Amino acid sequence: MAASAPSYASGTSTTPLLGETIGQNLERTVAAHAGRPALVERATGRRWTYAELNRDVDALARGLLAAGVAQGDRVGIWSPNCAEWVLLQYATAKVGAILVNVNPAYRVHELEYALNQSGVRLLVSATSFKTSDYRGMVDQVRPDCPALERVVFVGADSWDELVAGGAETPAEALRERMAQLSPDDPINIQYTSGTTGFPKGATLSHHNILNNGFFVAELQRWTHEDRVCLPVPFYHCFGMVMGNLGATSHGACVVIPAPVFEPAETLRAVHDERCTVLYGVPTMFIAELNHPDFDSFDLSSLRTGVMAGSPCPQEVMKQVIERMGMREVTICYGMTETSPVSVQTRVDDAFDRRVATVGRAHPHVEIKVVDPATGLTVPRGTPGELCTRGYSVMLGYWEQPDKTAEAIDSARWMHTGDLAVMDDDGYVTITGRIKDMVIRGGENIYPREIEEFLYSHPDVLDAQVVGVPDPKYGEELMAWVRMRPGAEPLTAESLREFCRGRLAHYKVPRYVHVVDEFPMTVTGKIRKVEMRERAVQILGLREEGGNGAS
Known part of the structure; x- marks a missing residue:
């Protein structure tokens, strides 16, 4: 009997990788879709077309230049989802600053660590949200963050001052800065929630996250007609990469249903805005499906979306397809360190593939399943550790070369720590964490x-x-x-x-x-x-x- 093929697959694609910066990509979309809707913030009722979004991004980018933000400087963002989060994401990309995503759930100890470990010079923060007094916590840590020179609060005078400060900065100065940027430059630091010790700052480039957002959306067949409901947090790859960058690279519209996930607001946003795409982790979809007013919302506009973030129960997937009408919903698997997605189901996969696996290798990405003890690739059908390699693997953990070397081997394979099985057709099933x-x-x-x-x-x-x-x-x-x-x-x-x-x-x-x-x-x-x-x-x-x- 012939030996089983090795658990290795590479994602082939006739669509090439994008070889541009995030700012260049946004401007290419603006040129094609200037008058189309780009961003909707439900909490305030504010709306932007692509031309308006780019105008406000540029105004903020010039404000950052006027504030002395240099290429490679770290700019922090500490806030629930809001339009300003999106503006800052693209403005920092245009000036070549590294956006440091700070988890809105962080408290003083964790905030101080993230700001100091990454060396944030300018922090953009919410003032408060629910029980979180962000302004008070910032005041507490400022004396212990020597690199932090300026704090700007969303919705406060300091935000207006930051933007207004760029009025005297000519547009040519921004053009000159953008011309100095490379797609391979680091552009984003995301802190991974380590189960032990302090979180590590996964450092990602334009090339990493722009392409990953683009291909996640490609596999859902997005076009400029799509409207994307994003109840997932922007501070995480799910929101800012798979959501925002997926949308802007296709000319689609981002809809922010609420600052944080609320099932009723999410369902209402889909209903009112006629969203065609919905994102969420399984617990979000469970909350939506079990909302007492679920049947009162018209979700007939929904076509596709992503369920990801943790293992996706098959029964929940079935209900999302049948009750929410998301016939082309996909499952994504990934991790922050890989920008994040390595494996995704396709919209035309057979039903059992779409509910029982996390799909096949992403375009331009290699995956393999190895024996955790020997590092050797196991035969298909045999459990082992999933590894991934390609454009999406992070540059490394910020200023932690030892931790980087533990995660990425000498051949540039990222070791995920997840147990997986690859079948004969290359479909992957995640069976748990090695530690679980x-x-x-x-x-x-x-x-x-x-x-x-x-x-x-x-x-x-x-x-x-x-x-x-x-x-x-x-x-x-x-x-x-x-x-x-x-x-x-x-x-x-x-x-x-x-x-x-x-x-x-x-x-x-x-x-x-x-x-x-x-x-x-x-x-x-x-x-x-x-x-x-x-x-x-x-x-x-x-x-x-x-x-x-x-």
Whole structure:
């Protein structure tokens, strides 16, 4: 019998990579679509055509030049989603400053770290939002951030002053600066939420993120007719790359439904603005589908979109296609360090491919699955660590060459830390994180498989499975579940009965914990590390055993 092919694939494409800066690309779109809608901010009712957007971007860019922002200087942005976020994204790209995305959920300790680690000279910040007093926190850290020379607050006099300061700066000065820029220059630093220690600043170039946003949109078949609803955060690649850059590279319109995700505002934005595209992480789509007023919104304009950010439950994908009408919805897989997308389903993939896999290699990107112990490529159908290589791999972690070397090997392969299987046709299934794999009595268990099974329970709305210490088996499984409204809480006994004859005995969770919500990052990623820590306390266990995985 012939040996199975290796788990390697490269994304071929007849569409070439874009060899321009973000500013050049925006201006090319403006020339083609000047009068078309470019940006809608629902909270304020403000709207921009492409000509108006470019005008305001240039005004802000000249303000940055007048403020002394040099090529390569770091400019921070700390704010929920708003139009000014978008203006600053493109203005910094035009002057060659490196935009440093600061998570709006950060507090004083994390803010100070990000500003100092990246050396931010100018910070643009929200004044306040809900319970967050951004101005107060900025005042607290300023004395300890020696590089920080100026702080500008969105919607305040300081913003108007920044823009007005560029009035005397001639347009030629901006042209001259843009002419000095290379697509390979660093343009963006995004801090990855490390589970241990301080976050690392993934440093990305024009070439990295412009092309990734472009091809994510290409695979959804966007045109200048599309209207893109973005409830996902701009500070993350999902919003600013896959959303904003995907839209501006195609002449599509960005719709900001609200400063942060709110299911009703998202549904209302799709309804009112006739959006054709909707983005979200699975928890967002679950919240929208289960909103009590869901049926009152007309979502018939929806065609495509992206579900990404964490594993996408098959049952949720089915409902998004059937109930929301997103017949061409795609799943993307990636990480900040790869700009972010490496693998995506196609709009014309068979239904089972689109709900059960994360798709195939992205255009111009290589992927492989390797044995984590040896680094050798495994045969197709064999689990291993997913690695990716190509234009999308970051320049490195900002001023952390040691951490960069741990993630990117000498052949420029980015090691994702995710477990994956590639099938004979090159489709990839993510089976979990290497660190999430549970070893129970010598059996390797992938929580994702059990989570997918739990979604088939009629009373379960959402499920997450983690390993907890066990003196006999090393680890046991614990299921955290969210119940559908009105359903009886799931117990370990009732779950065992549901699993009987349908799941191998060692895969049946020993413990069940019913919750209203899971601990999550702001981007909607489940914090399994925190779930494990809380599980140990809830169950009164001692940390022993361990999962044996690196």
